[in-house]
Amino acid sequence: MEILKSDRLTHLKYDIRGPIYEKSLELESQGYKIISLNIGNPATFGFDAPDEIVHDIILNIRNAQGYSDSRGLFAARKAVMHHTQNIGLPGIAINDIYIGNGVSELIMLSMQALLNEGDEVLVPSPDYPLWTASVAFCGGKPVHYICDEAADWNPDLADLERKITPRTRAIVVINPNNPTGAVYEKSVLEGIARIAEKHKLIVFSDEIYDRILYDEAIHYPISKMIHETLCITMGGLSKNYRAAGFRGGWMILSGARHRAKSYIEGLTLLASMRLCANVPTQFAIQTALGGYQSINDLVMPTGRLHKQMMMAYDRMTAIPGISCVKPKGALYIFPKIDLTQFDLIDDNDFVLNLLIEQKVLVVAGNGFNYSQNDHFRIVCLPTLDELTVAMDRIEHFLESRRK
Numbered sequence: 001m002e003i004l005k006s007d008r009l010t011h012l013k014y015d016i017r018g019p020i021y022e023k024s025l026e027l028e029s030q031g032y033k034i035i036s037l038n039i040g041n042p043a044t045f046g047f048d049a050p051d052e053i054v055h056d057i058i059l060n061i062r063n064a065q066g067y068s069d070s071r072g073l074f075a076a077r078k079a080v081m082h083h084t085q086n087i088g089l090p091g092i093a094i095n096d097i098y099i100g101n102g103v104s105e106l107i108m109l110s111m112q113a114l115l116n117e118g119d120e121v122l123v124p125s126p127d128y129p130l131w132t133a134s135v136a137f138c139g140g141k142p143v144h145y146i147c148d149e150a151a152d153w154n155p156d157l158a159d160l161e162r163k164i165t166p167r168t169r170a171i172v173v174i175n176p177n178n179p180t181g182a183v184y185e186k187s188v189l190e191g192i193a194r195i196a197e198k199h200k201l202i203v204f205s206d207e208i209y210d211r212i213l214y215d216e217a218i219h220y221p222i223s224k225m226i227h228e229t230l231c232i233t234m235g236g237l238s239k240n241y242r243a244a245g246f247r248g249g250w251m252i253l254s255g256a257r258h259r260a261k262s263y264i265e266g267l268t269l270l271a272s273m274r275l276c277a278n279v280p281t282q283f284a285i286q287t288a289l290g291g292y293q294s295i296n297d298l299v300m301p302t303g304r305l306h307k308q309m310m311m312a313y314d315r316m317t318a319i320p321g322i323s324c325v326k327p328k329g330a331l332y333i334f335p336k337i338d339l340t341q342f343d344l345i346d347d348n349d350f351v352l353n354l355l356i357e358q359k360v361l362v363v364a365g366n367g368f369n370y371s372q373n374d375h376f377r378i379v380c381l382p383t384l385d386e387l388t389v390a391m392d393r394i395e396h397f398l399e400s401r402r403k
Helices: 019-029 051-059 074-086 102-114 129-137 157-162 186-199 261-273 279-290 295-299 304-317 347-358 384-400
Strands: 097-100 120-125 141-148 168-174 202-206 230-236 249-255 376-379
Touching (some): 019 347, 074 279, 102 230, 129 141, 295 304
Parallel strands (some): 120 141
Antiparallel strands (some): 230 249
């Protein structure tokens, strides 16, 4: 008798490492060299973590042999607390901060502590797909609200509020946004805050890219706008500090914590059940948040990240039939294909055949729970020379399919 997977996994997907990714591994095993533009993994493309972060982990490795407090090391949480003070978020105490094995673990933990069967969570579309998958895995129902491409991918507040029901428990905000590169306007964030307070919903704010900003874009923490309900802000080392493999993340509880005592007890219980987050990386958090912010050099107009993002944007938008909202943050662009101009069925058809014919791996827009079938995401981390090759191949493929 075949051993079957859990029913809870039946409708889950994570296309960033999904079937097309598996096809790329198959091609690599046959000797083909694949240009992988599917995963925002900085180290793969030569973006090293700052030396002082690595140095402090090495120096403290002997002190990291035992378990820490389930919420995290005092010094690590204190550093995050100081960060909240620096951004003007008052009243955050040590026990309002939890350290996790990256934001991914904390997303799952926060959903497990909250959701009963059939509870609903409002998630942006397009989204980082772990949010949708985590809600569904924990027995909840992800309900996707529109982010409007015509409004620089800012959330549609009317659509968001229209989708609230008696079963809605929370709103997810991803800002700066993956996959679109949007950085949300202050007025939009204030609107989300008011909707959340009006309907007594938790706000989960994924701000893992909060320092990766281009062309004077400003990131506004939504936590500073929320007072009458609970806000949970997620951040970490993976992107700003190019330390994805170290798995260091944190979540900050702010707003009306007194109205969420039971939920916070649940968070603490689940944090204790996993014993603690990995301890060596926790010794890097104080160094990362308090030291020189090297990401600033990378995102300025002369910086490597800025140059790569803008080159990819310029190359894609120069192709007739391809449009793209200019990214203001994060590591990605999210172009749109005018399917009337190309012999392509949809975004999946584009992504699969681009991989087979040109050996370039990107992710289809529907992998980010986007309702339209005509977008794809490009990771802009390779060097300019590597990106140029990739852009040439994408352009050649599209021209070969032009009607």
